[in-house]
Amino acid sequence: MRKNSRLPNFHNLGIHLRILLIxxxxxxxxxxxxxxQLTEFLPLLAELSAVVQPILLLSMLVLYALxxxxxxxxxxxxxxxxxxxxxxxxxxxxxxxxxxxLFATIPDPYRACLLTAIVTSIVFYYFHLxxxxxxxxxxxxxxxxxxxxxxxxxxxxxINAVLSLIRSQPKRAETALExxxxxFRVLMADNRDLVPLAQEIxxxxxxxxxxxxxxxxxxxxxxxxxxxxxxxxxxxxxxxPLLENAVYHGIEPMADGGEIIVxxxxxxxxxxxxxxxPYSAQNQHLTGNKMALKNIKERLSLxxxxxxxxxxxxxxxRYEVHIRLPLTR
Amino acid sequence: MLTILIADDETPARNRLRDxxxxxxxxxxxxxxxxxxxxxxxxxQTKPDLMLLDIRMPLMDGIEAAQHAQKLEPKPHIIFxxxxxxxxxxxxxxxxxxxxxxxxxxxxxxxxxxKAQALKPKQIDALKPLQKSRTHLSIHERxxxxxxxxxxxxxxxxELKYITVRTAERExxxxxxxxxxxxxxxxxxxxxxxxxxxxPLFIAGYEKRHIQQSVEQNLESNNGExxxxxxxxRWVALLKGIPETVAISRRQQHLVRET
Numbered sequence: 001m002r003k004n005s006r007l008p009n010f011h012n013l014g015i016h017l018r019i020l021l022i023x024x025x026x027x028x029x030x031x032x033x034x035x036x037q038l039t040e041f042l043p044l045l046a047e048l049s050a051v052v053q054p055i056l057l058l059s060m061l062v063l064y065a066l067x068x069x070x071x072x073x074x075x076x077x078x079x080x081x082x083x084x085x086x087x088x089x090x091x092x093x094x095x096x097x098x099x100x101x102l103f104a105t106i107p108d109p110y111r112a113c114l115l116t117a118i119v120t121s122i123v124f125y126y127f128h129l130x131x132x133x134x135x136x137x138x139x140x141x142x143x144x145x146x147x148x149x150x151x152x153x154x155x156x157x158x159i160n161a162v163l164s165l166i167r168s169q170p171k172r173a174e175t176a177l178e179x180x181x182x183x184f185r186v187l188m189a190d191n192r193d194l195v196p197l198a199q200e201i202x203x204x205x206x207x208x209x210x211x212x213x214x215x216x217x218x219x220x221x222x223x224x225x226x227x228x229x230x231x232x233x234x235x236x237x238x239x240x241p242l243l244e245n246a247v248y249h250g251i252e253p254m255a256d257g258g259e260i261i262v263x264x265x266x267x268x269x270x271x272x273x274x275x276x277x278p279y280s281a282q283n284q285h286l287t288g289n290k291m292a293l294k295n296i297k298e299r300l301s302l303x304x305x306x307x308x309x310x311x312x313x314x315x316x317x318r319y320e321v322h323i324r325l326p327l328t329r
Numbered sequence: 330m331l332t333i334l335i336a337d338d339e340t341p342a343r344n345r346l347r348d349x350x351x352x353x354x355x356x357x358x359x360x361x362x363x364x365x366x367x368x369x370x371x372x373x374q375t376k377p378d379l380m381l382l383d384i385r386m387p388l389m390d391g392i393e394a395a396q397h398a399q400k401l402e403p404k405p406h407i408i409f410x411x412x413x414x415x416x417x418x419x420x421x422x423x424x425x426x427x428x429x430x431x432x433x434x435x436x437x438x439x440x441x442x443x444k445a446q447a448l449k450p451k452q453i454d455a456l457k458p459l460q461k462s463r464t465h466l467s468i469h470e471r472x473x474x475x476x477x478x479x480x481x482x483x484x485x486x487x488e489l490k491y492i493t494v495r496t497a498e499r500e501x502x503x504x505x506x507x508x509x510x511x512x513x514x515x516x517x518x519x520x521x522x523x524x525x526x527x528x529p530l531f532i533a534g535y536e537k538r539h540i541q542q543s544v545e546q547n548l549e550s551n552n553g554e555x556x557x558x559x560x561x562x563r564w565v566a567l568l569k570g571i572p573e574t575v576a577i578s579r580r581q582q583h584l585v586r587e588t
């Protein structure tokens with residue numbers, strides 16, 4: 001589900017917060033400009049807000065409602081439609097206000113419409129710049145995803161494990177190589193589009209089968225995913241790298257291994273993913289990197305802005321990563 | 330016949346090494362270990378000519394095991410094996426230490442075995458274990474090497490040219506410098522006295538005692554610090570599980586107040 005338009009996603013809370021912030025900043029700026037003394041600033045701002053906020057909130061509502069339609073349009077046409085929408089909204093609000101309050105001196109609605117057009121353009125310019133700043137990041141994220149995924153340690157140890165099977169258990173060696181092929185096919189794919197959760201889980205299971213080959217009974221995995229919606233869409237390679245981290249930091253340093261617990265469920269239209277592994281401050285790989293976590297965080301915010309979050313914390317003898325993201329299908 | 334000990338935490342990796350060594354004439358595997366500590370214990374029993382040590386292992390990594398192995402008699406040759414460890418490999422290259430990259434090729438293993446030479450202690454010392462500090466101290470005692478887990482050590486006390494290592498069971502002597510140990514294990518021990526590092530985990534409490542009554546007279550208690558007043562009362566730390574106490578030097582008495 002790649003966004004086919006470069007228009008801001010008006011279904012995203014983060015976008016709306018940014019719009020609120022920019023418009024109110026501009027309003028405050030205007031209030032400062034027109035107040036001769038600082039004491040005039042607040043009354044002036046309140047006066048401005050009485051007009052600005054209704055228009056602002058109304059347009060945010062309308063944009064939210066119309067987003068699925070607008071999003072189908074080409075970028076420039078979309079901008080033009082939104083500009084027109086904003087201007088007519090402003091006009092409508094002014095006419096309505098005039099009827100309601102019967103202003104003594106009727107404010108000129110055309111002047112207000114011009115102002116709205118300017119403010120809307122500024123907001124769009126901001127989103128345009130923000131996108132420009134992110135677009136190399138998207139391309140880079142793909143590369144990073146690739147690099148962060150293939151821990152050379154895992155690759156070479158797995159090849160070594162497969163080699164050890166060829167003489168004694170050729171059948172198992174075959175399966176292992178097939179799993180590796182599948183895993184690397186995904187790792188090397190274009191990973192910008194969201195994928196069904198079930199697909200990511202299948203990949204994770206193949207990955208864990210390979211690790212099981214090396215670590216044997218030291219690696220135990222419990223899946224608590226009965227309540228998971230298999231068709232929920234998530235960015236690819238969110239789960240697998242976290243499991244790789246869990247194995248690398250939580251299982252390998254322990255002589256007797258341990259258990260990784262994966263819990264996935266939905267609540268209030270949000271998907272929750274928990275991954276927990278044994279943890280001991282003393283038996284840590286010194287050379288552990290925070291690359292995977294950072295990379296996943298970046299990709300989550302590219303896809304969902306503020307609506308997704310990743311939190312990692314060590315509690316006593318377990319380390320837990322929690323991901324929260326909006327439920328999309 | 331060359332006797333070999335192999336150490337790797339992964340069963341398939343050990344199987345692979347066993348297969349390969351089976352293809353090489355004149356070698357025999359005498360022991361297989363799952364971690365560094367087991368490798369040292371088994372090496373003491375089987376006295377192998379050569380140890381093939383994986384670097385990344387739980388409990389004790391291969392580099393630390395190699396360092397402890399320097400105290401074994403006879404000293405085994407050591408070859409490291411690793412799948413990938415940019416940090417360790419760099420250290421090996423710098424110190425011209427032989428290592429094998431997994432997956433290991435038969436010819437490469439053959440060559441390494443042919444030219445296996447004991448590493449010079451200098452080379453081994455230059456390596457840093459993957460962990461921040463050693464997990465064990467190795468004590469050379471009557472031809473044996475005893476591994477004392479660092480977490481069991483109650484205190485380390487400098488006495489003349491030795492350091493006393495005290496665990497709940499007994500005392501050991503090692504030849505190292507207290508400053509060096511403090512640098513390495515600074516997170517685990519506090520310096521209660523100029524000559525003594527104590528693990529706070531084992532401190533049961535503090536008590537004020539007359540210096541003459543103190544069970545543990547510190548060697549330099551009569552030079553310098555408190556020669557002015559012999560009857561002075563001094564704080565001592567009471568320790569869990571053992572009757573001895575450790576005197577706290579005046580400079581460290583703020584530690585008592587902080588608890």
